Amino acid sequence: MVMEQVKEQFKASLASALPGQDIALERPRSWEHGDLAFPCFRAAKALGVPPPKLAQDLAARMTIDGGELVAAGPYLNLRLQPEARARVLLEALLGPTPFGSAPDHDEAVLVEYSSPNIAKLFTIGHLRSTMIGHALAQVNRYLGCRVQRLNHLGDWGTQFGTLLAAYKRWAEAENPALDQDFPWAEEIPERRRNPLFRLFQLYVRFHQEEEQDPAMRDEARAWFRRLEEGDSEARRLWSWFREISLAEFHRIYARLGVAFDALDGEAFYEDRLAAAVAKLETSGLLEEGEGGARIVRLEDAGIQTPCIVLKADGTSIYATRDLAAALYRQETYAFDRCLYVVGSDQVLHFQQLFAVLNKLDPWFQGRMVHAPFGMVKLPEGKMSTRKGNVVFLEDVLDEAVTRVRAIIEEKNPDLPSKERVAEQLGLGAVVFFDALNDRVKPITFAWDRVIALDGDTGPYVQYAHARICSVLRKAGEAWAQAVRLAAPAGPEVAALTFHLATVPDELPGLDEPAAQSLLFELAGLPDALRNAQREHMATPLARQLLAIAKTFSGFYTQCPILKPDIEAPVRDARLALCAATARALRQGLFLMGIQAPEEM
C-alpha cells in the first residue's frame, strides 16, 4: 500500500537522523497538522534539547518526496502536498488490493459467538454476541487471518431437564406435536405462533411454577440425568427440540447475513467429556470439593472460587463442556487465538476455564481471549428469559424496518425495491447502534436510540453512500460501475471485489479543505481496522465510517461535482474521490454485517 511506503520513508529518515531512538509515529488529530506526526518529547529528552528545537532541527535537515516537514511546537509533522495526498490515497482506494487489508499471514483465529440456547428465542441481547462476533470474524479475515467461525450452541445441560419435564407435564397429553396454541397461551402475534415459541412458553411456565414448588427442580434434574445416561425417550425429545430451534435460528442468521463454519454445540462434546475429565485426573488437578463435587482449585492463579468439573451427582457442567471443547479445538484447529464473544456476566467462568487450561497445558497460555460485552438491560431492570420480561430481537428489527418504510413513503415513494431497502436500512440502524459503543459497556435498551435513523447511525452512513452512487450514476455508466461489485458478496467473503476503476492522470479540484479532510479521514481507515482487531470490537470501525460519512457530507455541499461550470479534470478528480469514498463505506459496513443500498 502506497501510504505505508510514505510512512516507512518518514520512519527510515527519522531513524537515520536520530540513531538509537525509538521512532513512534502517530496520526494527527486534524488533517491540518499533516498526515503523520512525530512527537519529539522522548528523543529530545534523550538528547538533552528542548522538543521544539529538535522538531525545528529535524524539519531543516530532512526532506521527504512529495511532502513537507513542518515543525509545530514539539511535533514534527509530515504534510503531503494536496495533490500527492490525493494520488496516494485514491490509488490505494481504487486499486486492486482491498484498502487497508493485509496479506495472508497464516494466523489461525477462532471466533466463538452467538451460541444461543436451544428452545429460547433470540432477544435483543443475542444480537450483541452475534454481530460483534461476525464483525470480528470479518475484520480478522480482512486482515489476513485464517478464521473459523464457531457457534457453541447451548444444546445440552440442566435446562434440557427443565424442558423435558415441562413437556412431559403439560404438552405431551394436550399438544404432543407443539402444533397448536396451549390453553394458557395469551394473545400472541401470528408470526410467533411456531413450535419454538411454544417450547419457550413451556420453559418459562416451568420456572414460574417451580418457585411455588421447589420439588420440581429435582424433577428437571432427574430428566437431565436420564438424558445424559442415554435414555431413549429423553434423547428423542432432545433431538426434536434441537431441530425446532435450529430451523428458527437459521432463519434469523439468514436475515442477519451471518454464517458459521461449525455449529458444534455442547452436545457435540458429550462423548469427549470423559476423556477431558480423565486428563485432569491424570494431571492431578482434580480434587474433592464441598458436597462431593470434583473441582480444580485455582487459588494459586489468584482465583478464589474453584472450577467445578463434575457436580456431586456425577453429571457434567458447562465448564466440563468448555474444557472438552477447548481441548478438541487445540487438536483440530491448532489455533493461535481463540476469541470467546460472550457476555460480561461470564468473566469469572472464563478466568477459571483459562486457568485450568493453563495448568493442564502451557500451550494455552495467551491464546485464549474472552471478549466480554455488556449486557442489555431494560429500563425496569435485567432481562430474564425465565421471567419472560424480554425484548425479542425480531420485534426490534421489524419495528426498525417499519419506521424506515414510513420514511421511504414520505421522502422517496418512487424508490424501486422499497422492501429490500427498508430491510437493509432498518437492520443497518440496529446493527450499527450495537457496534457504536464500547463492547464492555452495558446497554440500557431504549427504542428511540436503537432504531434512530439520523445523527450517528447506520442509515447516516448508508445515506452518504447512496448519495455518492446517485452522483456517479449521473456521471455515466463507467463511474456507476466503479462502485458496483464484480463478484457476489456474502458472509463467506470479507473483502468485496469491485469493478475496475482508474485514477485520472491529473487531480485538480481536490485542494479545498473539505476534500483534503475527507482524504484524511479515509486514510484513517486502516488504523481503525487494526484497532478493531486489537480491541476485539467493531467500535473503532463504526466510528471511522461515521467520520468519513460526515466529512463526505461537508465535501458534498462545498464542492460541486457535476455542475455545468465545473471543468472536466476537476469533475473527474472529484468523481474519483466520490468513488473511493463509496467503496470505503460499503466495504466497512459490509465487514460489520451491514448492506449499503445504491438508492434509498
Added chain:
RNA sequence: GCGCCCGUAGCUCAGUUGGAUAGAGCAUCAGGCUUCGAACCUGAGGGUCGGGCGUUCGAGUCGCUCCGGGCGCACCA
C-alpha cells in the same frame, strides 16, 4: 465482605501504545433547498473528564485511595 468492570456536556457516548485547544450525536436556539438526494449542511450555547493524592517533560488515559453505579462470587449457562 472479596474480585472484576464502569464514572467525560442536560441525555447517550467517542477519545488510537500517556501527547497538540477534551470531541460527536440527541435535545435547545439561530441560519441554509427554482442548482449534483435537506434521511443533509453551517453556526451558537453547554466541561473543575466523580473527588483527592501520586508517577511523568506531559494524565480523560498509568498507580494508590475515597465516593457512586453495574456484574460476579461451588454444583444454572
